[in-house]
Amino acid sequence: MQTQFERLKSNKAFELFVIGVIVVSALLIGAKTYTLPQSVVDATIALDYFITLFFLVEITIRFIAEQNKKRFFHSFWNTFDTLIVVVSLVPIDNSEMAVVGRLIRVFRVLRMVSIIPELRILLTSLVKALPQLGYVMLLMFIIFYIYAAVGSTLFHHINPDLWGDITISLLTLFRVMTFEDWTDVMYETMEVYSLSWIYYLTFIFLSAFAFLNMVIGIVVNVMEQEHAKARADKLKENGQTEVTMQDLQQQIAELKMIIQSKR
Template sequence: MYRAIHQKLEALRSHKAFEFFVIFVIIISALEIGAKTYDLPDLALSATQILDAFITLFFVFELAIRFITEPNKKHFFKSGWNVFDTLVVVISLIPINDSEMALLARLVRVFRVLRMVSIIPELRVLINSLIKALPQLGYVVLLLFIIFYIYAAVGSFMFKDINDVLWGNIAISMLTLFRIMTFEDWTDIQYETMEVYPFSWIFYMTFIFFTAFAFLNMVIGIVMNVMEEEHLKAKQEKHGVEPSMTELKQEINELKQMIKQLSEKA
């Protein structure tokens, strides 16, 4: 009896129609949250409350199916996505009305939209790639901060008398440099300083080259490299883990040694 129910739930979970319906419910949940930000008539508010209750119960049902069909129940909560989905679903059970935790319940319902990331494998790969790239990006951000700090100090010393609002101290200068890096009316700042220092354009050109071009390409390169590794890992998990090139080389070396030993004995 239990095996038959388990097989049916497993078939339901892996069915494409059920996956699309889960995504559809998540989209409806997002639209329902957006609708509540408007002033709605009483009838529409009642409809959204009924819809919210249905969405919450459906998410509980969907999470229960995933837990029941998990071969190893102990490993279910080792996945960060499963823990996130469980927290969102559990906190969503808090009633919105007449509750001290109503604000928390409303905020958590907003995060239902993120459940689409845990449902769609391609989105999971993107998020996992960004998370795994953070340690490498940390060094790039540190180097970027050093460049910012040096240019902010130089800019504050040189241009403070020209415009104290933009270059008054090193903190304000760093905000101004961020504006320059994002190309937000940066030419107005450049032309203002060029009236006093005609060659100050070198300051801006080199800063933009280091930050907007060089560092941006470094970030993109790191993320793309990690993303390729995550795509390869996802394919291996889907189609079965294949031996790596290192393992193949080791096996080939072992075979060569065995052949060499046999030839020496002969």
């Protein structure tokens, strides 16, 4: 049974069917937000029971197919999927639990992340990039705070709604950084301070250009590392080893030494 379930779990058609059920589950959640005829409501309830039962059967198949049952929950994604399936078993017939049950079932869409390897790599990359992004965000907040203090000091009498205090100034600067009608804010202050455009342009270059590129660079770097790790793990599963540039250089050096010794 374990061998059969392992083959079934690795079957591409079965994986596509699981993805299809997840998509249907997501569409079902959206359909329930509309006013539907009673017959359609009954059909959605029956379909919801089927999806919940299917997820329970699918996670059971994956558990039985695991060779080392004790290590099944060592995987974050297995624990994540199991938690979603178990929580989805909460009944929603009770009117008091209906809202909670619907909210819980929304998270079943997240199973798409655990099924598709590319999505797992994206999410893992974002999580692993958070420590590095934290320092960038801290530096970005310092720049925001300095510019907010300067803006509140210079422009509060021009428009208190935008520059009344430092918290409002921070929101205004966020608006400027996202380019949401920022020129209207700049032209308003330029009527009093003609050189205030320097304030806005320097802030935009620091926040929207420099820091944004730093964030993108960090995320892309972590994603490349995760892709390389995924390739190495796949080769390891197939009994192969990944050939690196250092290995090639070492092999070339050994070949040179052999050729020179024969001369």
